[in-house]
Amino acid sequence: MQNRLGLGLVRQPRTVLFGPGQRRQLPQIAASYGRRCLLVTDARMASTPEFQEIAAQLEAAGFVVFLYDGALPDLPRANVMEAAAAQADRGIDVIVGIGGGSSMDLAKSVSAVLSHGGDVRDYFGEFQVPGPTLPVITVPTTGGTGAEVTSLAIVFDEERGAKMAIADVRIEPVAAIIDPELTLSCPRGLTAATAADALSHLVEAFTARPKNPTPEQLATQIYVGKNRITDLFCAEGLRLMNGALARVVANPADLEARSDVMFAAYCAGMAINTTGTAAAHAIQSPIAAIGHVAHGFGVGALLPYVMRLNLPYATAEFAAIGRLLEVAGPDQPELEQARAGIERIERLLELVGAPLELRALGVTEDHVAQIASASVKATRLVLNNPAPLTEATVAALLVRGIAGDRSWWTAP
Ligand SMILES: [Fe+2]
Structure with missing residues (x-):
């Protein structure tokens, strides 16, 4: 089938910053969204000097930084619920997902659950998130998933034995900071x-x-x-x-x-x-x-x-x-x-x-x-x-x- 309308459509983060060393701009970009910042990542990334430098720079810029470093591969639903529950009374303003697809999708899923309550399952499907969500900034560390710019979060629902997705422009990251130096240590x-x-x-x-x-x-x-x-x-x-x-x-x-x-x-x-x-x-x-x-x-x-x-x-x-x-x-x-x-x-x-x-x-x-x-x-x-x-x-x-x-x- 041809596209009769000559359609062009793009959905994307408000800000995309690309280039070696650009991760150091994170504090300036995050500052537009508040001061209480949740960093979401996995255990491997959390132990790297690059990650620790990012967290330290946020703190030096006056952010109150919270850390969830338990993102698991293929993002199980229980992982999302655990990460969201841990943030309940913290008054988070902005969530930063740093890592591969799971860490970034976890940041988007936690944003939906923290903003609207309930279970992440409530938001599976297309356009099921009922309103605005906490802003998410993505910082990818692998060169592949594309999750830094997508309005999609893939979650493995253990009980159904299937991968489900939140597919909603409401979880589109507000900013993606893509720094190729972060992939240098990628195995x-x-x-x-x-x-x-x-x-x-x-x-x-x-x-x-x-x-x-x-x-x-x-x-x-x-x-x-x-x-x-x-x-x-x-x-x-x-x-x-x-x-x-x-x-x-x-x-x-x-x-x-x-x-x-x-x-x-x-x-x-x-x-x-x-x-x-x-x-x-x-x-x-x-x-x-x-x-x-x-x-x-x-x-x-x-x-x-x-x-x-x-x-x-x-x-x-x-x-x-x-x-x-x-x-x-x-x-x-x-x-x-x-x-x-x-x-x-x-x-x-x-x-x-x-x-x-x-x-x-x-x-x-x-x-x-x-x-x-x-x-x-x-x-x-x-x-x-x-x-x-x-x-x-x-x-x-x-x-x-x-x-x-x-x-x-x-x-x-
Ligand atoms: Fe893929």
């Missing part, structure tokens, strides 16, 4: 997984289905389709990843390359905040419950098969990716350009050491039916995917993914 495995995640975001957003949202849909739905503004972010993000990933792998201390990867991840976050992600993320969620593989490796391993499924429905977009990644020229047939683009994305995933077949995620034939039936229930993501997603197409894709079949399929 190799985490760098690889988050790079694979960001690359998947760029591909899924650039090939997402365009939509023609009505005013009512714009006000009630978080994902309004691929559009001309998200395409700008995707193009820049893909271009930067193409040049920088090899340099980061060769030398993790290369600040310029780290900056490019982090800017690309920011671009990816800006794109998915409006387009959403698609099949790779829908299918990864039930797979995560099986092998407990890092999110980025899960979506990265699915991507080759998702791209093949989507190729007939998004040939022009994959051809554009081929040209953006400089592996295809405009004079080649479109399908050739598209295949070259897909192969280059796979090379980039391999380059960071991401697995490219589903056995590496612990997925076997025995899991196929269960994963296929759970995947199609992620309606918001299913509706973004260019190829129609049914249990049968997902099952066929999984079988190919388990076999590592990256030939060019003629049918799913």
Whole structure:
């Protein structure tokens, strides 16, 4: 479908500050929102000199600083409730989420619960937060999730055994301070997984289905389709990843390359905040419950098969990716350009050491039916995917993914 309206839509923090050393601007930015500041992070980050310097600078600037450093991977619901309960009588003015996706999503979730009470479950779904929330400032320390700019908080609901989301512009961070120096100490495995995640975001957003949202849909739905503004972010993000990933792998201390990867991840976050992600993320969620593989490796391993499924429905977009990644020229047939683009994305995933077949995620034939039936229930993501997603197409894709079949399929 073409976008008849020529739609461009972006949702974003009021302030985005990017660059090496910019974390030192946090006190000035936070001061607009009050003096009682809650820092949310995980135990690893809390012990680093960089984090301690950030906390000390806030205190030196006159802030009353509270700390919650118990953010857990994949953000369990109990984690949100515990973090919120600990803040009950503190009169917090502003929340700063420092770390990876879980820490930043925890900051957004705590903001919703502290502002409106109840259980974080009350806010799962789209536009379910009933009013304004405490301001959240994000400071990412990995180059991948895009959570620094998204109005989304992913929470694992242990009782339902499923990842749920608060998807609401009310939890959009007021400011994102993106400082590539904070990624210099990011361990190799985490760098690889988050790079694979960001690359998947760029591909899924650039090939997402365009939509023609009505005013009512714009006000009630978080994902309004691929559009001309998200395409700008995707193009820049893909271009930067193409040049920088090899340099980061060769030398993790290369600040310029780290900056490019982090800017690309920011671009990816800006794109998915409006387009959403698609099949790779829908299918990864039930797979995560099986092998407990890092999110980025899960979506990265699915991507080759998702791209093949989507190729007939998004040939022009994959051809554009081929040209953006400089592996295809405009004079080649479109399908050739598209295949070259897909192969280059796979090379980039391999380059960071991401697995490219589903056995590496612990997925076997025995899991196929269960994963296929759970995947199609992620309606918001299913509706973004260019190829129609049914249990049968997902099952066929999984079988190919388990076999590592990256030939060019003629049918799913
Ligand atoms: Fe992701």
